[in-house]
Amino acid sequence: MANQKRFIVSHAPFWHDGSSVTERSYHMMLAALPAVIFGIIKYGMPALAVTALSVSSAILWEAAFRRISKASETVGDGNAALIGLIFAMLLPATSPWWVVVTGTFVAIVIGKEIFGGIGSNPFNPVAVAAAFLMLSWWKYFDFNAALVHYPFDHMAVYPLSALKNFGLSSVEGLTLADLLTGKQTGGIGTTFSLGLIIGGVYLMLRGIIRWEIALSFIAGVFITATIFKANNPEQYAGPMIHILSGYTLLGAFFLATDDSSSPVNLVPMFLYGLIGGLMVVLIRNIGAYIDGTILTILLINTVNPLLDKIRPKALGKVV
Amino acid sequence: MAKPRFEYESIDSPLSPEKIPLPKKATIYFKRPYDRRDTLLLKIGDAVKTGQKLLIYEDSDVYAISPVTGTVAGIAPFIGDFGESYTALTIDVSETDTFDEEFGGSFEEPNFETALNYLKTLPGNPPLSDFADPDIHLNTVVVTALDKDLLTLTNQHMAAANVDLLTRGVSMLKRITGVHKVVVAIPQKLIRRAGAIGGASGVELRPISTDYPSALPAFILKEVLGQVIPAGKTNLDMGVSLFGAEALANLTQAFEEKQIPVIKRLTVIRKDLSKVLVEARIGTPVKEIFTALDVTLQDMDRLVIGGPMTGNAVYSDEHPVTPDMDVLMVQDSKDVSLVSDYPCINCGDCNRVCPADIAVNMLVRFCEAREYEAAADEYDLHSCIECGLCTFVCPAKIPIFQYIRLAKHELARSAMEVEPAGPETEEAEEGELAAKEPIETAEAEEAKEETAQTSEE
Numbered sequence: 158m159a160n161q162k163r164f165i166v167s168h169a170p171f172w173h174d175g176s177s178v179t180e181r182s183y184h185m186m187l188a189a190l191p192a193v194i195f196g197i198i199k200y201g202m203p204a205l206a207v208t209a210l211s212v213s214s215a216i217l218w219e220a221a222f223r224r225i226s227k228a229s230e231t232v233g234d235g236n237a238a239l240i241g242l243i244f245a246m247l248l249p250a251t252s253p254w255w256v257v258v259t260g261t262f263v264a265i266v267i268g269k270e271i272f273g274g275i276g277s278n279p280f281n282p283v284a285v286a287a288a289f290l291m292l293s294w295w296k297y298f299d300f301n302a303a304l305v306h307y308p309f310d311h312m313a314v315y316p317l318s319a320l321k322n323f324g325l326s327s328v329e330g331l332t333l334a335d336l337l338t339g340k341q342t343g344g345i346g347t348t349f350s351l352g353l354i355i356g357g358v359y360l361m362l363r364g365i366i367r368w369e370i371a372l373s374f375i376a377g378v379f380i381t382a383t384i385f386k387a388n389n390p391e392q393y394a395g396p397m398i399h400i401l402s403g404y405t406l407l408g409a410f411f412l413a414t415d416d417s418s419s420p421v422n423l424v425p426m427f428l429y430g431l432i433g434g435l436m437v438v439l440i441r442n443i444g445a446y447i448d449g450t451i452l453t454i455l456l457i458n459t460v461n462p463l464l465d466k467i468r469p470k471a472l473g474k475v476v
Numbered sequence: 477m478a479k480p481r482f483e484y485e486s487i488d489s490p491l492s493p494e495k496i497p498l499p500k501k502a503t504i505y506f507k508r509p510y511d512r513r514d515t516l517l518l519k520i521g522d523a524v525k526t527g528q529k530l531l532i533y534e535d536s537d538v539y540a541i542s543p544v545t546g547t548v549a550g551i552a553p554f555i556g557d558f559g560e561s562y563t564a565l566t567i568d569v570s571e572t573d574t575f576d577e578e579f580g581g582s583f584e585e586p587n588f589e590t591a592l593n594y595l596k597t598l599p600g601n602p603p604l605s606d607f608a609d610p611d612i613h614l615n616t617v618v619v620t621a622l623d624k625d626l627l628t629l630t631n632q633h634m635a636a637a638n639v640d641l642l643t644r645g646v647s648m649l650k651r652i653t654g655v656h657k658v659v660v661a662i663p664q665k666l667i668r669r670a671g672a673i674g675g676a677s678g679v680e681l682r683p684i685s686t687d688y689p690s691a692l693p694a695f696i697l698k699e700v701l702g703q704v705i706p707a708g709k710t711n712l713d714m715g716v717s718l719f720g721a722e723a724l725a726n727l728t729q730a731f732e733e734k735q736i737p738v739i740k741r742l743t744v745i746r747k748d749l750s751k752v753l754v755e756a757r758i759g760t761p762v763k764e765i766f767t768a769l770d771v772t773l774q775d776m777d778r779l780v781i782g783g784p785m786t787g788n789a790v791y792s793d794e795h796p797v798t799p800d801m802d803v804l805m806v807q808d809s810k811d812v813s814l815v816s817d818y819p820c821i822n823c824g825d826c827n828r829v830c831p832a833d834i835a836v837n838m839l840v841r842f843c844e845a846r847e848y849e850a851a852a853d854e855y856d857l858h859s860c861i862e863c864g865l866c867t868f869v870c871p872a873k874i875p876i877f878q879y880i881r882l883a884k885h886e887l888a889r890s891a892m893e894v895e896p897a898g899p900e901t902e903e904a905e906e907g908e909l910a911a912k913e914p915i916e917t918a919e920a921e922e923a924k925e926e927t928a929q930t931s932e933e
Contacts, residue, residue: 162793165778165812168878170785170864171805173813176871178821234818276821276872367824421824421837465835471856472694472832473707 178275181416182235184365186242189411191352193246196345200250200307204345208245210257215241218265228274236275240264243283243411246346247404247451249303256297260286279462281415284454291451300342311340316402317447320394328398336401343403350401357410366414369426374409375400377434385442399438404450408437412450418458420465429464433457482688482785482865485627485751486665490637493741493753496768501549502567502759503796504530508538509561510553522548524567527736528576529594532563541597542576543738543758544569557788558885567759580734588652595730599740599758600634600723601800606712607653615715617655618700619646619724621662621670622684622691625783628743628803633753635662635670635721642721643675645728655717661700688785689831689863693718708858720802740797745784745805746771756797762804763793776809785864818872820844826866826876832859836866836876843879848887857883 197204219237223230232238244260267289268282269275291298300315307313312330319327335341339349347353361368382396399405404412413419413433420429433453440449514533524530524542531539532551546569554564583590588607596604606612619642621635635642646658660673661684671681682700689695693711696718697703703714711718726737744752744765756765762781766773773779773793780787781795783803797804826836834856842851851857860880867877 162773162777163775164773164789164791164793165776165809166789166791167778167812167815168789168875168881169780169782169787170868170877171778171780171787171789171807171813172784172868173873174869176825176869177873178818178871181821181823181871274819276819364825416824417822419822421822421827422835468835469833471707471834471859472698472861473705473709473859474856475706 178234178236181365182239184360184363185239185411186235188356188360188365189242189246189346191355192346192349192407193242195339195349195352196246196250196347199339199348200304200345204250207248207250207252207257207345208242210254211245211248211261212238212241214258215244215261215265218262219270222266222270223274226270231274234275236269237265240269240282243346243407244286246407246411247283247287247344249298249300250345251303251306252297256290256294260290262286263289276417278415278417280458281412281418281454283415284412284451284458287451288455300344304342307342309342311335313342315342315447316398317441320398321441321447325392325394328394331398331402333397333401336397341402344407347404347407350406353406353410357406360410360414366410367419367421367426369423370414370419370430371409373427373430374413374433375405375430377431378405378409378437379434380431381435381438382442385438393442399441403441403448405437408433408450408454412454413457418461420461422465422468424467425461425464428467429457429461432460482626484622484663484686484688484691485629486622486663486686487629487632487636488665489669491629491633491753493633493755494769496754496756496760496765498544498569498571498757499760499764500569501761502544502546502569502757503761503794504540504543504565504567504759505554505796505798506532506538506540506563506565508533508536508563510551510563516551518548518551518565520548520550524548525576526573526738527579529578530565532565539597540565541594541736541738541758542567545572545574546570558881575735579730579736583731586648586652586731591652591727591731594736595727597758597799598723598726598730599737599799600631600720600726600802602719602723602727603717606717607655612712613715614653614655614712614717616657616659616701617649617653617717617719618696619658619660619673619719619721620684620691620696621660621666621673621721622686623720623743623783623802624691625786625803626688627745627749627751627805628783629751629753630741630743630802631721632663632666634725634741635673636666638721638725639670639672641725641728641732642670642673644732645724646674646679648728648731649719649724659700661696689861689865692786692861692863694861695831707856708852722802740799740801742797742801743803744769744771745803747777747806747808747811758797758799760797761794762790762797765797765804766793766806771806773806774809776812778807778809778812780805780807785868786862814873815867815875815878816873818874820874821872823871825869825871829865829869831863831865832856832861834859840866840874840876840879843876843883844874846886848883851883852887857887860884 215237216232220232241261244264264282264286268285269278272278316328337351341348360366378399379396382399385393386395420426436453437449440446517531526545528542529539530542546567549568550566552564554562579594592604592608621632623631659680661682663686664683690699694705697705697711729737738758739755740758741755744754779790781801782788822837830836839855864877
């Protein structure tokens with residue numbers, strides 16, 4: 158027995174597909190990069206500064222919180238960096254540093270860590286932070302004011318605010334190509350719709366985000382906007398403007414699909430997405446806010462636990 | 477959208493097994509806890525013959541068949557998975573085999589009594605006791621020519637290599653058990669070769685899918701017989717007995733040759749995932765198999781008995797070949813996947829992959845929190861067919877499968893503690909109380925033992 162070899166003993170199964178939480182975070186960030194890089198090129202150094210500050214401060218908040226609460230180090234899983242990156246994408250390029258740092262604090266500490274960290278947050282941390290800032294300091298999310306000094310070669314008004322304040326005629330000049338190629342104003346990572354779509358498709362194909370949620374969210378926007386348009390073509394914008402401007406795509410691919418705060422069963426995923434899409438257009442068309450995406454995400458996060466009770470009947474389940 | 481799919485490897489003709497030489501020492505297990513105070517019927521130095529039925533405890537009819545000829549070298553306790561306790565008997569093997577005659581002379585015609593008396597521990601583990609259990613009413617036997625776990629070829633090989641033997645075996649099995657419905661489940665690729673099993677004897681031959689986990693009991697019933705096992709029940713509750721091709725082949729061979737087979741076929745999966753079928757004596761330490769196959773074992777490797785998805789890792793290469801060891805796998809230390817204590821991130825991959833449609837994301841939360849009853853009542857713990865796929869895909873590397881097995885184990889254990897109401901429980905309680913007192917009376921000792929036995933059963 159003395160020269161026994163020492164083997165590793167563990168439980169079945171003895172294979173693993175190699176996926177990891179870290180890998181998922183990095184894929185998400187990779188998918189966000191086209192839109193982010195476009196934003197940095199478009200808005201220059203201020204955008205880079207906001208993005209860098211947002212990512213780094215998110216990581217630091219998480220590291221600090223874990224240390225103070227004597228919990229294990231988790232920044233290595235990349236989730237904090239991901240939250241920082243997505244949060245930066247929502248912001249105008251000229252956001253002051255304290256807005257960014259406060260935002261990441263709210264996202265990481267209030268949105269995620271106090272619930273127990275990754276996997277336990279009932280709301281999307283980024284949406285919590287964005288909603289908090291929008292309600293507290295709404296003028297920093299006024300893209301028209303924030304980007305007033307930029308000499309754009311395209312319509313300089315934020316499409317959704319133009320739509321809300323000046324009616325449909327004000328956005329008629331925007332073509333589909335403009336919206337796709339980022340010839341519109343908005344957050345650092347929200348204007349380049351094509352980049353977001355590429356990233357989203359990548360994530361869906363890799364199985365990192367749940368395609369049911371992303372596609373039904375977009376379908377919800379499409380259907381609701383089409384109904385509005387059909388009822389009153391003079392007053393309401395068509396579905397493409399709603400899908401390709403504001404936070405819709407970012408919401409569909411990066412916010413609504415947050416693992417912890419969204420459903421995992423099939424029917425609930427579709428309902429969750431559809432309700433989200435519906436609410437986005439409702440808020441934009443008849444609500445008080447310019448873009449309803451952030452509040453919509455929080456709303457569907459709230460109904461998620463209830464929705465996710467709808468699940469398939471397990472094998473051999475006796476009712 | 478990516479969802480992993482596993483397919484059982486299937487073969488269309490028999491393999492040529494590698495013969496492992498007779499070991500110097502062989503170990504067999506008796507399915508009864510070792511107790512030093514029992515009078516043992518065997519002692520060190522006793523001679524045993526190949527195929528001899530060995531009883532070890534006076535008060536128990538638990539037997540094992542000596543796979544070799546030689547002398548008893550040691551008797552010791554052995555603790556298996558989930559703390560199950562066995563008695564291990566080690567035999568010094570002599571080079572020439574002398575076959576024991578007792579079994580051969582004990583019957584004229586194959587009959588169930590004899591099978592139960594001698595053949596329960598045949599290579600392939602035929603589930604014979606189920607037929608004798610008064611609480612189980614079997615009406616169907618499914619003979620499967622597919623192995624439970626991935627990369628395993630043992631039963632497929634046995635079906636491909638023993639078509640005629642199995643055909644006779646099916647008729648014999650019908651005769652001795654009185655069960656008339658026998659279904660042979662066979663993978664598509666083997667049908668050409670082994671489709672004749674059963675011949676004209678009214679045996680149904682049905683294809684079995686090679687998509688994992690179609691060879692797990694719940695899926696054999698669902699896909700081959702079209703029956704869904706209610707959660708928490710087993711194939712036995714449905715009246716279905718599952719025989720591997722190997723078990724039936726050995727059962728038939730035993731009766732035909734009047735000699736108890738002692739050679740186990742098993743698939744060995746090497747570090748590079750290449751497979752080889754071997755023939756080894758029951759009781760052969762697995763290290764002898766690796767030596768014969770030129771596989772070098774190193775520290776931090778992992779030895780797995782029972783396949784990559786559902787097996788058990790063992791801590792010693794002295795572990796013997798047992799009647800139910802269909803597959804033996806070795807993983808190099810660099811390929812060893814580990815679990816973590818990371819929380820569930822709710823990605824839903826497990827729900828997608830679960831063949832039993834369980835909301836695994838919720839189930840694992842309850843299991844982690846040791847809320848086993850809620851897990852069973854609300855989140856379908858007992859629907860789990862134990863395929864291991866959820867754990868395979870989990871990015872947080874949570875040992876979900878083990879949590880589920882533990883939950884089931886704990887529930888079964890607490891059910892056992894509550895159920896046997898009446899005098900026996902009272903006595904047991906008394907025993908426990910008495911045991912706490914400084915002076916242990918003989919009575920208390922006895923009662924304590926009873927408690928120990930009830931909780932172990």
